[in-house]
Amino acid sequence: LKLLHKNKDSTKTQPKLNLPPGPRTLPFIGNLHYLVSGELPHRALHNLARSHGPVMLLRTGQTDLVVITSKDAAQEVMKAQDANFSNRPVLAAAIMAKYGCIDIAFSNGPYWRQLRRICVNELLSSRQVKSLSSIRRDEVHSMLKWLSSYSDKSPVKLAAKVSEVANNIVACAAFGGRCRKQGAFLKAMKDATEQVSWFCISDIFPSLSWLDLMMKRKLERMYRVVDPILEEIVQEHLQKQRQQKNARDENIEYDLADLLIKAMDNKDLEEPLTFDSVKAVIIDMFSGGTDTTTTTIEWAMTELIKHPNVMAKVQAEIRHAANEKIKFDENDLVNLNYLKLVIKETLRLHPPVPLLLPRQCKETCQLLGYSIPAGARVVINAWALGRDPNCWNNADEFIPERFEGSSVDFKGNNFEFVPFGAGRRSCPGMEFGMAVIEVALARLLLHFDWKLPDGVTPSEVDMMEQFGAVCHKKNRLSLIPILRFPLPDV
Numbered sequence: 001l002k003l004l005h006k007n008k009d010s011t012k013t014q015p016k017l018n019l020p021p022g023p024r025t026l027p028f029i030g031n032l033h034y035l036v037s038g039e040l041p042h043r044a045l046h047n048l049a050r051s052h053g054p055v056m057l058l059r060t061g062q063t064d065l066v067v068i069t070s071k072d073a074a075q076e077v078m079k080a081q082d083a084n085f086s087n088r089p090v091l092a093a094a095i096m097a098k099y100g101c102i103d104i105a106f107s108n109g110p111y112w113r114q115l116r117r118i119c120v121n122e123l124l125s126s127r128q129v130k131s132l133s134s135i136r137r138d139e140v141h142s143m144l145k146w147l148s149s150y151s152d153k154s155p156v157k158l159a160a161k162v163s164e165v166a167n168n169i170v171a172c173a174a175f176g177g178r179c180r181k182q183g184a185f186l187k188a189m190k191d192a193t194e195q196v197s198w199f200c201i202s203d204i205f206p207s208l209s210w211l212d213l214m215m216k217r218k219l220e221r222m223y224r225v226v227d228p229i230l231e232e233i234v235q236e237h238l239q240k241q242r243q244q245k246n247a248r249d250e251n252i253e254y255d256l257a258d259l260l261i262k263a264m265d266n267k268d269l270e271e272p273l274t275f276d277s278v279k280a281v282i283i284d285m286f287s288g289g290t291d292t293t294t295t296t297i298e299w300a301m302t303e304l305i306k307h308p309n310v311m312a313k314v315q316a317e318i319r320h321a322a323n324e325k326i327k328f329d330e331n332d333l334v335n336l337n338y339l340k341l342v343i344k345e346t347l348r349l350h351p352p353v354p355l356l357l358p359r360q361c362k363e364t365c366q367l368l369g370y371s372i373p374a375g376a377r378v379v380i381n382a383w384a385l386g387r388d389p390n391c392w393n394n395a396d397e398f399i400p401e402r403f404e405g406s407s408v409d410f411k412g413n414n415f416e417f418v419p420f421g422a423g424r425r426s427c428p429g430m431e432f433g434m435a436v437i438e439v440a441l442a443r444l445l446l447h448f449d450w451k452l453p454d455g456v457t458p459s460e461v462d463m464m465e466q467f468g469a470v471c472h473k474k475n476r477l478s479l480i481p482i483l484r485f486p487l488p489d490v
């Protein structure tokens with residue numbers, strides 16, 4: 001009898017969870033149908049949040065998904081309670097694409113901390129990003145040369161060429177240059193990273209993992225192409241390091257693969273790094289650092305072609321700063337304030353990662369009065385935050401001037417504007433990416449005028465999105481370049 005009383009008491013003291021509101025669930029699938037309705041997930045979740053509020057709970061199979069759609073709630077997750085939300089859930093696709101989640105984006109705990117520290121200090125720091133300026137100059141230059149051969153002739157799909165530039169810059173930083181079979185490597189990477197963007201069936205119903213056959217096949221195909229190439233890169237670096245061991249040359253330049261291989265010998269590391277860690281991080285650099293920058297440049301050019309007055313203003317600023325100087329370099333970017341506003345406004349309306357990478361709640365906690373159960377997955381809708389009418393006037397319109405004299409920035413302190421996330425899990429490649437975006441856009445706009453193909457008016461340029469790891473334009477932008485400002489020789 002005593003025991004019965006005791007049990008009764010303990011259930012009485014169990015705090016009742018005040019779960020966030022959410023749509024009604026269907027048997028077995030819960031709210032899954034909302035995510036596979038065909039509508040883009042960031043838009044579908046935004047529409048649902050209008051009815052259910054900025055902290056919303058979706059029951060997706062065997063897991064709970066909390067969707068965050070307000071500045072205050074985002075600040076709670078990424079600042080006030082950042083430590084409790086800084087783990088990533090284990091996603092089935094990431095296990096396959098990232099050597100068992102041993103990369104930066106999907107690992108957790110001390111292993112993740114040390115890997116992130118090495119990459120931030122050695123590759124993604126301001127100093128390192130600056131040191132890559134000649135690589136950016138040469139890669140952008142070769143794109144301009146290619147574009148000039150189409151001057152006033154036929155339309156070009158800009159994104160494909162920009163993507164080549166972004167990939168070559170990352171390849172230089174990650175492993176010192178291009179690799180053999182670079183085309184096949186990049187194609188396989190692209191196919192694979194598209195799979196890691198969103199939850200798949202195994203993540204939602206672990207017991208139905210056999211239904212993920214298509215995804216598994218694609219990832220296996222990617223592994224068969226990518227792994228031997230990465231293995232070759234690692235072995236070449238190892239051999240080079242053995243040869244250099246006794247050279248003691250202060251001027252030897254190290255790339256990320258070199259630095260990670262060196263770190264493998266560091267006895268002070270909490271968790272050992274392996275060759276697979278090196279490979280997984282190289283994959284991270286490509287999956288995180290190429291499509292994001294390409295997409296931002298493509299959306300910026302799309303908005304500019306649709307807003308000829310903004311295009312004229314930004315080109316006038318750049319051409320004035322260049323002032324007949326043929327050799328426009330990165331130091332000239334400092335004065336391009338309006339260009340920076342254009343980029344900010346592009347990132348507000350078109351964050352390349354509209355739903356930030358998922359987090360997982362470590363311990364049950366309270367968030368704006370709601371209980372978030374331990375283990376729940378949390379997704380922040382950065383796209384919806386950037387268009388929240390409570391934070392932005394004329395939220396859906398492209399008005400770079402809105403940032404003039406404003407302290408609102410994307411560096412992780414303004415939670416209505418988080419294209420790079422915020423807090424412990426924010427993007428470590430922000431400076432790296434911004435450096436490419438700024439210089440590429442400045443020079444595309446300095447040297448060329450841009451025209452739509454015959455018969456297309458600015459208002460007809462469509463803005464349809466294609467959801468994936470990165471949300472890019474569904475129909476790639478096609479423009480005719482017209483050379484206006486001579487290209488330098490180098």
Ligand code: HEM
Pocket residue numbers: 104105106116170284285286288289290292293296351352353356357358418419420421422424425426427428429430432433434
């Ligand atoms: C326009 C350029 C870029 C954008 C908009 C962007 C955006 C993002 C976002 C939204 C996240 C997730 C943040 C979160 O969950 O709170 C992220 C994470 C990450 N990004 Fe970027 N990124 C960009 C460029 C880059 C570049 C150039 C690199 C590397 C070369 C990079 C590497 C990473 C990595 C490794 C992570 C995972 C961080 C972690 O989980 O600790 N990104 N990025």
